[in-house]
Amino acid sequence: MTDIEGAILDLDGTVYRGDALIPGVEAAIAALRERDVDVLFFSNKAIERPAAYREKLAGLGVPVDDDRIVTSATVTAAYLREHHPGESVFLVGEAPLAEELSEAGVPVGPPAEAAVVVASMDRTFDYEVLTDAMVALEDADAFYATNPDRTCPVEGGEIPDAAGMIGAIEGVTGRELDRVLGKPSSVAVETAMDRLGVAPERCLMVGDRLETDVLMGNRAGMRTALVLSGVTDAEDLREARTAPGRTDETPSPDHVIDSLADVLSVL
Incomplete structure (x- = not known):
């Protein structure tokens, strides 16, 4: 045994x-x-909701209950709800992460209102988002990341993960992450x-x-x-x-x- x-x-x-x-x-x-x-x-990864992972696993022949799937997004949402209740978050991330935060009652808002900045994998990350993150971090009290992964494995190779966004933001602001949550x-x-x-x-x-x-x-x-x-x-x-x-x-x-x-x- x-x-x-x-x-x-x-x-x-x-x-x-x-x-x-x-x-x-x-x-x-x-x-x-x-x-x-x-x-x-x-x-x-914070680019899918737990339900999407459940459906993917089921489609691959691995059935799983909803409460047996955790992501860095669900961890981040729960942490922000507990430690930053009601505080506006500027998010560098994709729609599923924003939805996770919203369902947890975490407000996501513009950079000028941000008390917290959260960085995550974002396949639409660009110069405008980077500039917004700079603005947000001028007054934000906390800077978190969902995960520190440099790359994400896919069929045929790897693609950039959250570390690319984190590195860009840290590089232009000179401010390091307060903590990783995933x-x-x-x-x-x-x-x-x-x-x-x-x-x-x-x-x-x-x-x-x-x-x-x-x-x-x-x-x-x-x-x-x-x-x-x-x-x-x-x-x-x-x-x-x-x-x-x-x-x-x-x-x-x-x-x-x-x-x-x-x-x-x-x-």
């Missing part, structure tokens, strides 16, 4: 890549559930643990990114498994393990597997 009672699974690069399910994943998830491991899907933050950990209702040491974190998935698991005391089916390959891992200046904050997976299809081997 395994001591693992819950599993947090990243989506892009771990469960699927683009619109294609990674081979063997459907059976692996079914096997986890058969062993009474509660599965939570956690995407750091993986690998403590806010993300708390959200996931609340959903699963298990202790971190009885949870397995599976993902394809060292600096988000694995680091979150390391910080929380979870068991971690890095999959090589997404943005991190064997050479990336070797370089990370041999890089100078390693600290306690350097991500270090407990297990490395080719893909989620092999997850039972680490239980």
Whole structure:
């Protein structure tokens, strides 16, 4: 019997890549559930609502309940509602994130009224948006990001993620983020643990990114498994393990597997 009672699974690069399910994943998830491991899907992307992820997973043969999907957008909305109630947010992000904030009662407004600036992946990001972000940060009290990911894996390669927007805004304003709210933050950990209702040491974190998935698991005391089916390959891992200046904050997976299809081997 395994001591693992819950599993947090990243989506892009771990469960699927683009619109294609990674081979063997459907059976692996079914096997986890058969062993009474509660599965939570956690995407750091904020460009889709949880319902869209549920529909996508169902279409790929992986049924999931609504409350077993978390995104950096849902974490961000809940955090702003609790810590910045009624404060206007200037958002660099796409419509699904704006909808998530609106449903949580978080007002999204123009840059001149912003008390908070939130940066996220935005495929329409341009000079005008960058200028608006500069204006917003002149008086805003807080500067957050949904996620720190540099790229997003898609079929055939990768595309820029939120780090591009964050870097541009930090570069022109000279102001650094106050915090990231999605993986690998403590806010993300708390959200996931609340959903699963298990202790971190009885949870397995599976993902394809060292600096988000694995680091979150390391910080929380979870068991971690890095999959090589997404943005991190064997050479990336070797370089990370041999890089100078390693600290306690350097991500270090407990297990490395080719893909989620092999997850039972680490239980």
